[in-house]
Amino acid sequence: MKQKPEIKSVTTIAKGRLLSIEGVELLFSNDETVTFERIATSGPAVMVVPVTEDGLLMVHEYAVGTDRYELGFVKGRIDSGESPEQAALRELKEEVGLGAKQLTYVREMHGIPHYSDFVMHLFFAKEFYPEKLVGDEIEPLEQSVWKIEQIDDLLEHHQINDPRVLLALCLVKKWLEK
Amino acid sequence: MKQKPEIKSVTTIAKGRLLSIEGVELLFSNDETVTFERIATSGPAVMVVPVTEDGLLMVHEYAVGTDRYELGFVKGRIDSGESPEQAALRELKEEVGLGAKQLTYVREMHGIPHYSDFVMHLFFAKEFYPEKLVGDEIEPLEQSVWKIEQIDDLLEHHQINDPRVLLALCLVKKWLEK
Numbered sequence: 001m002k003q004k005p006e007i008k009s010v011t012t013i014a015k016g017r018l019l020s021i022e023g024v025e026l027l028f029s030n031d032e033t034v035t036f037e038r039i040a041t042s043g044p045a046v047m048v049v050p051v052t053e054d055g056l057l058m059v060h061e062y063a064v065g066t067d068r069y070e071l072g073f074v075k076g077r078i079d080s081g082e083s084p085e086q087a088a089l090r091e092l093k094e095e096v097g098l099g100a101k102q103l104t105y106v107r108e109m110h111g112i113p114h115y116s117d118f119v120m121h122l123f124f125a126k127e128f129y130p131e132k133l134v135g136d137e138i139e140p141l142e143q144s145v146w147k148i149e150q151i152d153d154l155l156e157h158h159q160i161n162d163p164r165v166l167l168a169l170c171l172v173k174k175w176l177e178k
Numbered sequence: 179m180k181q182k183p184e185i186k187s188v189t190t191i192a193k194g195r196l197l198s199i200e201g202v203e204l205l206f207s208n209d210e211t212v213t214f215e216r217i218a219t220s221g222p223a224v225m226v227v228p229v230t231e232d233g234l235l236m237v238h239e240y241a242v243g244t245d246r247y248e249l250g251f252v253k254g255r256i257d258s259g260e261s262p263e264q265a266a267l268r269e270l271k272e273e274v275g276l277g278a279k280q281l282t283y284v285r286e287m288h289g290i291p292h293y294s295d296f297v298m299h300l301f302f303a304k305e306f307y308p309e310k311l312v313g314d315e316i317e318p319l320e321q322s323v324w325k326i327e328q329i330d331d332l333l334e335h336h337q338i339n340d341p342r343v344l345l346a347l348c349l350v351k352k353w354l355e356k
Contacts, residue, residue, distance in 0.1 A: 014192025
C-alpha cells in the first residue's frame, strides 16, 4: 500500500449553518500537489432498522437533496454528550414512538468518503415497547411495515435511493438468514 | 402519501470550486416553514464493477473526506456531452486500462438524498480488452482482484466505507448468483 498523501493545509472556503466546504491541500507521495474540496458536517449520526414481529418498520421522510419523499429507516444526528447507542434509542422513541430492549451494533457507514467526513452508525433493534418522545421533526413521519420476504423488492423500490438504506436492507437480510 | 413540501426559494449560501451550499426554504403541507441546507455538486457520475474471469477488479484510491485510501470500483464524473455508458467505458480505460465489450446498467445511487443531489449510475462490465486512456488521476491507482467467493469478506473489509461500493458488492453478488 502506497504512502498516504500529506495534508499541507485545510482551509474553510465557505460556511453555511450546518455544512461547510473545506479546501484540503495535499502532497501525494509522487510529489504531485492538489487541492480537493470536501464537506464538513455537524457530526456523526445513527440509523436504526427496527425488526418487529410483523417485519421491518420504515418511515417516509422528505429529502431536500433530491426534493422527494424517501422510504428509509429511523435516523438522526447524535446529540452532544450522547453515545451512538443512546442516540439510536432516542431517535426510535422520537420518530416511531418505540423503545427497544435489544440493540445490535452493525457497522459504520460513510456518506461519500471522497467528498465528506460524514459518518452514520448502523443498528438493528428488536423487542419493542411503546414510548414516545418529542423530536425535531417538521412533520410526523408516515410509517410502513415490510415483511422480511419483501426485502428483495425493497432493493428495487423507486422511493429508496439512499445507498445506506439499501445497504442496511442487504445486511439485515443476511443477519436474519443466519 | 402526503403532499410534497413547496420550495419557496433556493439560495446559494456559499460556493467552492466544485461544491456549493444551498439554502432551500420549504413550506410543508402542515404550514410549517423551514430552511434546509443541501450540497449542490458538479453533475452526475458513474461507477463500474469489472467482472473479470479471475474475479472483481477493484482500485485503491485516496478519499479526502475520510483521509485514507478506500478500496472501491472504477468511478468518475460524466463529462459534458457524454452518456453515462460512454463515461463508464472511458473511466474503465483511464483507471484500469481496459475496454469492455459488455456493459449492463444496474441502477441509480444517490449520495446522501437528505443533503445532496449527487447521483451515480452503477454498471457491471464484462469481456475486456486492453486499451489505456490518460485520465485526470493524481497518481496511478493500485489494483486488486477479488474472487466472487470473497464478496462476503469484502462486505466487512475495513478499507471499504463507501455505502455505494458496499451496495454494488451486494448487487453484483445477487446478479452473479442468478
